[in-house]
Amino acid sequence: MKNSNLLSRREFVATTSGLLAAGALEPVGSQAAETDITEAKPASKSPLAIHGGQKTVSKGVPGLGRRWGDPERQQLEEMLQQTTLFYWDGRRTQLVKERFREVCPLKYVHTCSSGTAALHIAVAAAGIGPGDEVITSPVTDPGTVIGILYQQAVPVFADLGRSTYNLDPEDVKRRITAKTKAIIAVHLAGNPCDMDALKKIADEHNLVLIEDCAQAWGAKYRGRPIGTIGHIACFSLQNSKHITCGDGGIVASNDERFGPDLQRFGDKGYDRSRGLGLNVFATNYRMSEPQAAVVAAQLPRLEKIAARRAELGNLLTEKISHIPGILPHQVHPEDRCVYWFYMFRIEPKAFRCSRGEFFKALAAEGVSCASGYIGKPLYGEPVFQNHAFFAGRWPIKEFGLTSMDYTKHRNPEAEAILATSIRVTIHEGMTEEYILDVAKAIEKVARYYAV
Ligand SMILES: *Cc1c(COP(=O)(O)O)cnc(C)c1O
Secondary structure, three states: OOOHHHOOHHHHHHHHHHHHHOOOOOOOOHHHHOOOHHHOOOHHHOOOHHHOOOOOOOOOOOOOOOOOOHHHHHHHHHHHOOOOOOOOOOHHHHHHHHHHHHHOOOOEEEEEOOHHHHHHHHHHHOOOOOOOEEEEOOOOOOHHHHHHHHOOOEEEEOOEOOOOOOEOHHHHHHOOOOOEEEEEEEOHHHOOOOHHHHHHHHHHOOOEEEEEOOOOOOOEEOOEEOOOOOOEEEEEOOOOOOOOOOOOEEEEEOOOOOHHHHHHHOEOOOOOOOOOOOOOOOOEOOOOHHHHHHHHHHHHHHHHHHHHHHHHHHHHHHHHOOOOOEEOOOOOOOOEOOOOOEEEEEOHHHEOOOHHHHHHHHHHOOOOEEEOOOOOOHHHOHHHHOOOOEOOEOHHHHOOOOOOOHHHOOOHHHHHHHHHEEEEOOOOOOOHHHHHHHHHHHHHHHHHHEO
């Protein structure tokens, strides 16, 4: 049962009767042994759970389980033997850097207090300043753009791929102006962006390419570790991310222009290795040794977590791709998406129900899911609509350094994505059996509401 996702369709059909005998799959009608069960149509006969029918996910949503234990305890114990808990030359911080490089082999690695901090350090080290423009995604955590705004620079939102939910390189190109200095590629949900296209654009226009890998721990772009294609990589260690110390971040680079500056832009401008004076202005984004101890113990857990999520997410895609009106999460076949979440879209014209009704019916079937991701694209939020970033004001606009008007800004595909998507929880504690039930539930709801 565990390996059923590895079987070809023909093998799967051939094995179905055996699985049924073993009680691993629900009986789905008399033709079950002859037909691929993903194409059987028993669902339309059974009423939706939301209408009082039987739940598809009968055994409940598998729990995530414990995310920390003995390795963390051991690191914390060793840390308590130390005479200092400060990051600079701290032994846990050194260990984090070594272990990080096994996951993402970059020369300059700096630990910091959050993913937001990592991104702010990256844009500061890239020399982004007042009036500069940074092109990025409107469907992301606010942490992606907070650093841009604090540098008095301008987030310029570009539109997204229909089912990848990542930057559309063509729209990125259209938004380049003389003021553009950087691109922040957000690997949303752990799905790698089209980095070849973005790197080409960055090279042609002399832009810094920053990777927001907050949701993409362990992801791979064409076999290469995420974070190693752009100029600077940013990771979050916040509690909801694949690995965590509660709150934390890492910023890293191989580029001699930016790498040596990461440390001081996260440490009040102090350059602790080169002993330079305070010639840059920066805030305190340091991570202390207790957090680093936990991160050092978390990093060796990553590969298993990433591999498992990739497997489960890909299995769901395989099982829902044939359903009319359902657009699965699109991942390039040579990439590894680590599914911080799984998100599919429904084609509104294919159904008699709204996205909200579809989501409610799916949730009633016992699937852990949510409608959409963030409520609105970032530019639609009041603080952007009011250009009210600094005590209700936006100095660079008042001073004529930007003419950006977020009330006039639109990214139609991003808006459509948020209006038509359903986000399904994927985590490493889940089983193939549960994912197969999720697929069945999606099919059941889709068939019920099909036009
Ligand atoms: C979580 C997240 C961030 C911010 O990380 P924090 O550690 O919460 O500051 C930035 N970008 C993306 C895409 C994220 O998911």
